[in-house]
Amino acid sequence: DLPAQFLEPIREDLIKKAVLAIQNNKRQAYGAYEEAGKRHSVRRRAFRGSGHGISRIPRKILSKTVGGRKAHPPKAKKWGWKLNTKERRKAIRSAMSATMDKEKVPILEEGLEKTIKTKDLLGILTKLGFKEELI
Incomplete structure (x- = not known):
């Protein structure tokens, strides 16, 4: 039937x-955008490096510089x-x-929801065999 x-x-x-x-x-x-911290709106002219009396680090796109990328961002997954x-x-x-x-399928009588203490409810559910589900 x-x-x-x-x-x-x-x-x-x-x-x-x-x-x-x-x-x-x-x-x-969730995760960081792959190009985050690596994109710029303008192209920069070539910088010659040392010997000009200014620091080279601020112009780099590194994780340790201001405005740079994150060192180890969460990968999108x-x-x-x-x-x-x-x-x-x-x-x-x-x-x-x-x-x-x-x-x-456990069938319970009415009035179980009136059990006020959580400790009592845990005891009842443990006796019914739900110990693994409660962990």
Whole structure:
């Protein structure tokens, strides 16, 4: 009487992989622009170097000078994971099937949200077998 999706064997490894992919896809990429601190709006004439009574450092584009680039900026990185289509679909079917397993889904009575102390709630969740999830 149940659809075929609910009769799929439960694969916890696929479900975990799919959940991690979803969580990683929510992260935003960050990092410095590759040309940051290296760009100028005008071209400078060639500077002859030493022997002119002025410092050479201010004219350089270095990490230790004012207006220069950063020494070791964070590199731009995309955090998203790609999941194979068949793998993703199997993970969804497996998760749907796991919701029908009464041993895997804990059903709690009403009034648990009225537990005021966090210590009491931690004790209840530990007795239910959620110790690894609480760490």
